[in-house]
Each structure stands twice: as structure tokens, then as C-alpha cells.
Amino acid sequence: MKLKIIPKSEQDLSKFFLVLFPVFLIFSLGTQFLRDAYFSFSNLLPNNQIFNYGFLDRLYNQLTFGLTASIILLLSFSYLFSKSIGRLLTIFPLIFFASIGLVGTELLDVFLNFVPGVTMYNFGNSSLLINLKIISLVGLFLFASINLLIKKEAVIFHSAQYIYGGLLFYLISLLVISKKQVVFSDVLLTNVFYTSTHIYVTLSLIFLGITHFLMTKTFDSTLFSRTLSSITFWGFLFLLPWSSAKYYYGSVLPNWLENVSIYLSFSILIPLLAFIVNYLKTIVSRDLENSNAVLLKLVNFSVSLFIFTNLLNIVSGFDNLLPILGLTNYVNLVSQGYLASMFFSIIALSYYLIPKLFGREVTFKSLDNIALGGLKFGYLLLLLNNLFIGINSGYIWNAGANTGSPTIYGEGFNLAWNLIGINYSLSTFISLTLFVSSSLFFLSMIKAITSGNVTKVEEMVVSSE
Amino acid sequence: MSDLLNKVAELLKAPVTLVQRSAEARATASGVSVEDVLNSWLGGESVTSSTPKEEAPVEEVVTTVEEAKEEAPVEEVVTTVEEAKEEAPVEEVVTTVEEVVKLKEESSLTFILSVVFVGLFTYFFGFLTTGNQATALVEESLNNTIEISNEVYVGAQIYSELNCQSCHTQNVRALIPDTQNGKVLRNKYASEAVLKNVGNIRLGPDLSTNATREPTNNRQWLTRYLNDATSVNRDIPHPKYNFLQDQDMDYLVTYLLSLGEINE
Numbered sequence: 001m002k003l004k005i006i007p008k009s010e011q012d013l014s015k016f017f018l019v020l021f022p023v024f025l026i027f028s029l030g031t032q033f034l035r036d037a038y039f040s041f042s043n044l045l046p047n048n049q050i051f052n053y054g055f056l057d058r059l060y061n062q063l064t065f066g067l068t069a070s071i072i073l074l075l076s077f078s079y080l081f082s083k084s085i086g087r088l089l090t091i092f093p094l095i096f097f098a099s100i101g102l103v104g105t106e107l108l109d110v111f112l113n114f115v116p117g118v119t120m121y122n123f124g125n126s127s128l129l130i131n132l133k134i135i136s137l138v139g140l141f142l143f144a145s146i147n148l149l150i151k152k153e154a155v156i157f158h159s160a161q162y163i164y165g166g167l168l169f170y171l172i173s174l175l176v177i178s179k180k181q182v183v184f185s186d187v188l189l190t191n192v193f194y195t196s197t198h199i200y201v202t203l204s205l206i207f208l209g210i211t212h213f214l215m216t217k218t219f220d221s222t223l224f225s226r227t228l229s230s231i232t233f234w235g236f237l238f239l240l241p242w243s244s245a246k247y248y249y250g251s252v253l254p255n256w257l258e259n260v261s262i263y264l265s266f267s268i269l270i271p272l273l274a275f276i277v278n279y280l281k282t283i284v285s286r287d288l289e290n291s292n293a294v295l296l297k298l299v300n301f302s303v304s305l306f307i308f309t310n311l312l313n314i315v316s317g318f319d320n321l322l323p324i325l326g327l328t329n330y331v332n333l334v335s336q337g338y339l340a341s342m343f344f345s346i347i348a349l350s351y352y353l354i355p356k357l358f359g360r361e362v363t364f365k366s367l368d369n370i371a372l373g374g375l376k377f378g379y380l381l382l383l384l385n386n387l388f389i390g391i392n393s394g395y396i397w398n399a400g401a402n403t404g405s406p407t408i409y410g411e412g413f414n415l416a417w418n419l420i421g422i423n424y425s426l427s428t429f430i431s432l433t434l435f436v437s438s439s440l441f442f443l444s445m446i447k448a449i450t451s452g453n454v455t456k457v458e459e460m461v462v463s464s465e
Numbered sequence: 466m467s468d469l470l471n472k473v474a475e476l477l478k479a480p481v482t483l484v485q486r487s488a489e490a491r492a493t494a495s496g497v498s499v500e501d502v503l504n505s506w507l508g509g510e511s512v513t514s515s516t517p518k519e520e521a522p523v524e525e526v527v528t529t530v531e532e533a534k535e536e537a538p539v540e541e542v543v544t545t546v547e548e549a550k551e552e553a554p555v556e557e558v559v560t561t562v563e564e565v566v567k568l569k570e571e572s573s574l575t576f577i578l579s580v581v582f583v584g585l586f587t588y589f590f591g592f593l594t595t596g597n598q599a600t601a602l603v604e605e606s607l608n609n610t611i612e613i614s615n616e617v618y619v620g621a622q623i624y625s626e627l628n629c630q631s632c633h634t635q636n637v638r639a640l641i642p643d644t645q646n647g648k649v650l651r652n653k654y655a656s657e658a659v660l661k662n663v664g665n666i667r668l669g670p671d672l673s674t675n676a677t678r679e680p681t682n683n684r685q686w687l688t689r690y691l692n693d694a695t696s697v698n699r700d701i702p703h704p705k706y707n708f709l710q711d712q713d714m715d716y717l718v719t720y721l722l723s724l725g726e727i728n729e
Binding site: 038039040041042043047048049052053054055057058145148149151161164165168169171172175176179182183184185186187188189191193197234237238241242252253254257327328329331332393397413414417421424 | 573574576577580581583584587588591592593595596598599600602603604627628629631632634663665666667668669670694695698699700701702703704705706707708
């Protein structure tokens with residue numbers, strides 16, 4: 001396995017991020033496990049400045065939605081963007097430095113949590129680092145735009161357009177969190193638009209970019225409809241940024257925003273249906289002999305999670321459910337759903353890329369199957385468990401136990417905890433499953449890269465550039 | 466025709482299906498038969514195109530065959546390009562290329578501008594404009610005549626750094642805490658920077674009226690609870706904050722006891 005310190009091409013940069021991804025996936029899921037353990041078993045574990053639920057929860061968010069998400073975005077950008085527009089990237093050295101700048105500042109943000117005396121926030125620990133991230137993202141976005149502009153074909157290819165949209169909305173989310181917060185409504189609004197632009201839109205577009213590549217390339221099939229793909233792209237791009245405001249129904253946010261959010265959430269059904277039809281019709285036309293069954297299952301699973309998550313997002317807009325589901329784990333569940341669907345698509349892409357970039361064959365033996373099985377089982381259970389917690393805790397808080405006006409503090413919580421306590425304990429074991437499975441996935445990747453059967457490395461050549 | 470197709474595919478080193486599709490597209494565009502197109506590719510005879518702008522990206526070359534299934538026009542363009550290079554008079558090609566490049570750049574430019582418009586619309590209309598409206602709503606209900614002591618301010622910062630808001634809200638919604646719909650509570654910290662600590666997920670109880678209720682309005686009880694929640698209720702999975710220095714714990718408790726005393 002050869003990794004160049006200063007990559008000379010998209011392939012080298014893709015290799016770099018391909019190796020980084022499973023490493024930070026382990027960190028992310030490991031922190032999730034510790035966080036959940038410190039929630040359910042805080043009485044049994046030693047507590048200090050670092051090992052406590054609040055700190056670990058912040059660390060998990062920064063590791064997952066900041067660092068790991070940026071690595072996944074850059075992996076898909078460095079490999080798929082040039083593939084999709086059909087040429088090597090122009091001004092590659094600048095793209096490389098902008099990419100390193102983004103990952104570096106995200107990493108620095110995570111490290112700052114461990115520096116004593118630094119004031120820590122969920123979205124980033126210093127305005128300087130947020131500004132550096134913005135500069136890196138502006139650079140990447142400009143370079144991506146230049147590469148699109150010098151492309152000669154009339155058609156904007158689908159993977160590239162999704163990833164391009166993902167870059168822009170990552171940037172928008174950074175602009176959102178960089179704005180100074182003055183009154184408490186600003187905090188709500190920042191949360192609303194960070195969640196929708198960074199998590200809903202960016203992660204969805206990365207997922208869609210990867211899926212549109214895999215569903216055609218990996219299975220040797222032809223995209224069923226470009227029109228449906230465009231409906232998917234523009235639909236999600238227009239609708240998803242507004243869909244998280246509904247969870248703050250009844251708050252100090254303007255009523256029109258909450259109402260618009262509800263109606264636009266229902267409209268998500270349109271791009272979702274377009275995507276489902278396009279995906280199914282495309283997959284049906286696949287070459288049965290050349291289709292890799294494991295990758296097909298992985299892509300199918302990630303698509304199923306994506307559909308499930310969007311349905312949850314749509315259903316929660318009904319006015320008799322919204323007061324119950326808002327401000328509960330259900331909100332986290334929707335974010336986790338988008339995250340999980342992106343994770344599985346990038347895992348499928350990783351397995352696809354190992355032979356292409358490292359010239360090694362992936363045979364999918366027991367280690368790989370156990371790792372993938374564990375991740376699938378873990379995420380499925382995690383989502384269902386959070387669904388149960390969200391509905392039950394929301395019901396208790398808003399409709400059930402507290403219909404009077406309790407004066408004894410915490411009595412409502414006791415009732416809630418009696419119902420959902422077991423699910424939180426279960427969350428810890430699910431997180432453990434995910435952590436172990438991600439470690440096995442890392443081993444599986446390393447094993448394939450270092451000792452897989454030698455195969456032909458893909459050549460990424462543009463002859464006349 | 467299949468023999469012809471195979472020969473052309475072999476010559477171009479491209480899959481037969483792609484060659485066939487490219488030839489069909491070329492034939493449609495040029496108004497000639499598929500056989501003529503294939504013969505021209507095989508024998509080098511040029512096919513006159515009725516839509517020259519469609520075939521001109523002479524400089525464009527495909528990176529890989531991989532994306533071709535999804536994005537077949539690339540392959541199509543390539544074969545056309547090779548042909549154009551061989552057959553077309555140089556000056557004519559240059560002119561056509563310039564025109565087509567302009568056309569294609571406009572296409573990408575339209576896409577880029579559209580995406581940027583959606584992004585900026587979301588940011589300026591969705592986030593900034595709404596933010597101003599929400600600020601006006603908050604300021605209408607503010608009661609900031611109460612001065613906030615330094616102890617409370619420091620306590621709020623400790624609360625924020627401990628990330629208590631990951632489980633506790635503070636009147637995020639127009640609800641009486643822990644009950645059904647009710648009136649909007651005022652929050653005296655609304656104009657303070659420390660108000661990064663309004664939570665979003667209500668897992669534990671809402672804290673906006675913490676100091677108005679038993680037993681959390683008691684300093685001793687609260688200190689004991691935060692140091693070890695099991696000492697007052699063994700079933701509550703609340704984190705222990707016994708690692709805090711005594712002074713920091715005092716600040717934190719002071720802040721919690723300030724919540725709700727003037728909220729209404």
C-alpha cells in the first residue's frame with residue numbers, strides 16, 4: 001500500500017481519504033458508545049472533565065458531523081467529481097490544499113476540546129477555526145465551479161451535480177453557525193438551519209451522488225431517466241433546507257416558517273418518489289453476471305435507510321404528531337437516518353474503490369461479512385430504538401403524564417424514564433455493536449488493501465489535457 | 466450490420482452497445498442511416514451533419530469508460546471528436562469549437578448560478594430574514610430590567626460547557642414546562658451571550674422554572690444531586706459532577722436557582 005504525502009492526482013487524494021474514512025468512523029462510533037455508556041451507567045463509571053455525558057456528546061457531534069462528514073465529502077468529491085465531469089481536475093494542487101485545510105481545521109476543532117480553558121461549543125470551538133473552514137470551503141467550491149465551467153459537454157453529469165450541491169450547502173451551514181447569536185431565538189434558528197443544511201441537505205446529496213454513480217457503474221446498468229434524476233436533485237435541494245423548522249412548532253420562531261416547513265416537508269414525497277422509481281428502474285436493467293451481490297445489498301440497504309428516513313421526516317409534519325415528536329429523540333433519529341444512509345453508500349464505494357485504486361481484490365469473506373452484518377444490524381436497531389424513545393418520551397412529556405401542573409420537579413421525568421429507560425440501556429449495546437463492527441470494517445479494509453489478490457489498477461487518464 | 470458494428474467497436478476499442486448507441490445518435494443527428502455512420506467511422510469517410518454544433522467538442526476526451534453507462538454522451542462525443550479531427554478542415558473546426566464551447570459554458574454557468582441562487586435564497590431569506598423577525602418577537606416579550614450577577618453569568622457558562630443542554634431545554638417552546646400548551650415564558654437571559662445553553666432535545670425536565678419548584682429550589686439538595694444523583698434517587702441516570710471545583714459548583718447552582726424566579 002503506497003500513500004503519497006503530497007498527492008499528485010485525484011487518485012492519490014482519493015486513496016488518502018479512503019484510508020482516513022474507516023479510521024475516523026471508528027473514532028466516531030467509539031465516542032458514541034462511550035457517550036451512551038455514560039448516559040445509562042454514569043453511576044457505575046468514573047466521571048471527570050472528559051468522561052462525562054455532556055463532553056462526550058459534544059465530541060461525538062464534532063467527530064461525526066464535522067470531521068467524518070468532511071472526509072466523506074472530500075472522498076466523494078476527489079474521486080467522483082472528476083469521473084463524473086469526464087476530465088482530470090484543473091488546478092488540482094489548490095484543490096488539495098483546500099481539502100487539507102478543511103479536514104485540518106475540523107480535526108483541530110476536535111482537538112481543542114481537550115485543551116483546558118478553551119470555551120467549547122457544539123458547532124465549533126473558535127470563530128477563527130470556523131472562518132478557516134469557510135475559507136477552505138469557498139476555495140473548494142470555486143475550484144469545483146471552475147472545473148464545471150471549463151467542461152465542454154452540455155450535460156452536467158449526475159454524480160457531479162449532487163456533490164457540487166453538497167459542497168455549497170456545507171458552506172452555507174458554516175455561514176449559519178458563524179453568525180453571532182444575540183437573543184435566544186438565534187440559538188433555535190441556528191440549530192434549525194444547521195441541522196437542515198449540514199445534515200439533511202449535505203449528507204443527502206453526498207448519498208445521492210455516490211448512489212447515482214454506484215447504481216449505474218457497479219451494476220453495469222444505464223440510468224433510467226435523467227429527468228427523474230434532475231427532479232430528485234432540485235427537489236431535495238429546494239425542500240430539505242426548510243424541513244427541520246417544523247420540530248420547533250410553537251416556539252418563538254415566526255409562524256410562517258413553521259408552517260412553510262410543514263408543507264414543504266410533505267412535498268419531499270415528490271423527489272423521493274422520483275428517486276425510488278429511477279433507482280428501481282435502473283437496477284432492474286443491471287447486468288446480472290457482472291453485478292457484485294455484496295455491493296448490491298449494501299447499496300440497497302443504504303437506499304432503504306434513505307427512504308425510511310425521508311418518510312419519517314414527512315410523517316412528522318402531521319399536526320397531531322408534531323407536538324409529540326418535536327424536541328425529542330425523533331429529531332435525532334431523522335439526522336441519524338441521513339447519516340446512516342450516507343455511511344452505507346460510502347462503505348459500498350470504499351469496497352468498490354479498493355481494487356480500482358490499490359489494485360487489490362476484495363473477496364468478501366467472513367471478516368467482511370461479519371463487519372457489514374454488524375453495521376447493518378446495529379444501525380437498523382439504532383433507528384428503531386430511537387423511534388421508540390422519541391415517540392414515547394414525547395407522548396409522556398406532552399400529552400400523557402403531565403396533563404395537570406406538577407409542582408414536584410422531575411415527577412414527569414420519572415414516568416418517562418420508567419418507559420424508556422430500558423431503551424437507553426439498549427442504545428449502549430447497539431453502540432457497542434456498531435463500534436466493534438466499525439473496527440472489523442477497518443480491519444477488513446486494511447486486509448483487502450494489503451493482502452488481497454492483485455488485480456488491475458484503474459488508470460485515470462485524460463489524454464489531451 | 467452486426468459485423469460492421471463489431472469491426473467498428475474493435476477499431477475504437479469500445480463496447481459494442483456504446484458504439485451502437487453512439488452511431489444511432491449520430492445517424493439521427495446527421496439524417497443518415499446507421500450503416501452509413503458505421504461505414505464512415507470504419508472507412509474514414511465523413512458524415513455531413515445537419516447540426517454541426519452538436520458534434521464539435523474537439524478538445525474533449527473521456528477520462529474513463531466507467532461513467533459512460535450513466536453518461537453516454539461522453540462516449541458519443543469522443544467518437545465524433547476523433548472523426549472531426551480526421552475529417553474536418555482545420556479552420557472550420559476551430560470556429561465550430563469556439564461556438565460550441567461558448568454554448569456549453571453557458572450550460573454549466575446556468576447550472577452553477579441556479580444552485581448558488583438556491584443556496585443564497587436559503588441563507589438570506591430563510592436564515593437571516595427569519596432571524597430578524599424572531600429577534601423582534603423576542604424583544605417584544607423581554608424583561609431585561611433585572612441585572613445579572615457575575616456568579617450567575619459564570620454559572621451559565623459552566624452549564625453551557627458541561628453541555629447540560631444536550632438533555633435539558635429551557636422554554637424552547639410556547640409550553641409551560643412539562644405540561645401541555647401554555648403561554649410563552651419570558652426569559653431574562655434572552656439578550657445575553659450565555660444563552661447558547663437553550664437546549665433542543667427535552668430528555669430530562671425543562672429547567673426554565675427550576676427555582677420555582679420543589680425540591681430543586683433548595684441549594685443543598687441541588688448540590689447534593691449534582692454531585693451524586695443516586696444519593697437522592699437511585700433510579701435517575703444523571704451524570705455526576707463531583708469533579709467540579711467547589712466554587713464552580715456554587716456558580717452552577719446559583720445559575721440554576723436563578724432560573725424561573727422572574728419568569729412568568
